[in-house]
Amino acid sequence: MGDVLNEFRTHAGAESFAAIRRNLGETLIALDFDGVLAPIVDDPAAARAHPEAAAVLARLSPLVGAVVIITGRPAGLAVEHGGFAAVEGLTVLGHYGRERWEAGVLTTPEPPAGVAEVREKLPRVLEAAKAPAGTHIEDKGHALAVHTRRAAEPEVALERLRSILGALAEHAGLVVEPGRFVLELRPPGMDKGIALRGIVAEKKAGAVLYAGDDLGDLAAYDAVDALRAEGMPGVKVCSGSAEVTALAERADLVVDGPDGVVRLLADLAAG
Numbered sequence: 001m002g003d004v005l006n007e008f009r010t011h012a013g014a015e016s017f018a019a020i021r022r023n024l025g026e027t028l029i030a031l032d033f034d035g036v037l038a039p040i041v042d043d044p045a046a047a048r049a050h051p052e053a054a055a056v057l058a059r060l061s062p063l064v065g066a067v068v069i070i071t072g073r074p075a076g077l078a079v080e081h082g083g084f085a086a087v088e089g090l091t092v093l094g095h096y097g098r099e100r101w102e103a104g105v106l107t108t109p110e111p112p113a114g115v116a117e118v119r120e121k122l123p124r125v126l127e128a129a130k131a132p133a134g135t136h137i138e139d140k141g142h143a144l145a146v147h148t149r150r151a152a153e154p155e156v157a158l159e160r161l162r163s164i165l166g167a168l169a170e171h172a173g174l175v176v177e178p179g180r181f182v183l184e185l186r187p188p189g190m191d192k193g194i195a196l197r198g199i200v201a202e203k204k205a206g207a208v209l210y211a212g213d214d215l216g217d218l219a220a221y222d223a224v225d226a227l228r229a230e231g232m233p234g235v236k237v238c239s240g241s242a243e244v245t246a247l248a249e250r251a252d253l254v255v256d257g258p259d260g261v262v263r264l265l266a267d268l269a270a271g
């Protein structure tokens with residue numbers, strides 16, 4: 001890899017990245033899971049981290065202020081599917097920051113009653129909406145995700161369900177989190193931006209790098225922008241894909257999917 005600084009799209013991002021390299025020990029590295037550390041696959045249960053992800057996080061962790069995974073997945077599942085249990089110092093914030101895993105200990109609040117309501121109603125709602133073949137439900141315990149990736153026309157299927165699932169979520173006191181061929185019905189009150197700002201403050205980080213790939217990561221990008229406006233070096237990395245363009249448009253650096261993310265982290269770990 002040549003000098004990654006030459007690949008930055010923004011001057012502010014390149015300056016922040018240079019500052020991060022100089023002060024790695026006070027930098028918080030925050031990463032999304034699906035599409036960033038784990039390649040996208042048709043079946044969410046089959047997603048696994050890039051084969052070099054755990055090793056590169058283990059190398060990076062003692063060199064930086066903190067390594068944090070912020071994901072829509074349950075935290076324990078991200079640890080298991082990532083093979084991250086042995087990465088010392090790793091924090092995993094699951095369910096968009098509602099859950100926390102650290103050193104094998106999981107802290108998780110009770111899901112609101114609306115989750116059980118949606119679990120009960122969702123199969124009938126999908127049937128009544130004539131959801132296209134291939135549409136499937138992922139029950140995440142604290143949220144339910146409706147995936148259309150396996151439908152013949154995933155985008156069309158998603159659009160057909162968007163307002164119907166919006167109404168169901170609203171009735172149950174939940175919100176809809178849209179993503180890559182997925183509409184997730186989840187508890188309100190937390191997002192990746194709130195989670196990122198909280199952990200940056202808690203770890204007393206002096207700089208931040210966030211890597212995401214999906215719409216749920218935009219709140220974390222907002223948080224990086226706000227921290228940068230307050231004077232903290234901050235870098236927004238996009239794990240690029242043809243499926244989502246909204247992040248690439250706002251990123252300081254676009255890399256080539258999880259392969260590119262792992263290469264970037266290896267570059268940082270190499271000093």
Ligand SMILES: O=P(O)(O)OC[C@H]1O[C@H](O[C@H]2O[C@H](CO)[C@@H](O)[C@H](O)[C@H]2O)[C@H](O)[C@@H](O)[C@@H]1O
Nearest residue numbers: 033034040041042044047071072145149180182
């Ligand atoms: O915050 P993340 O870690 O990015 O999680 C967001 C959602 O990711 C998962 O769905 C995505 O990845 C699946 C596996 O590659 C893929 O099949 C699906 O199309 C993608 O949307 C996960 O299943 C969701 O629960 C997460 O909310």
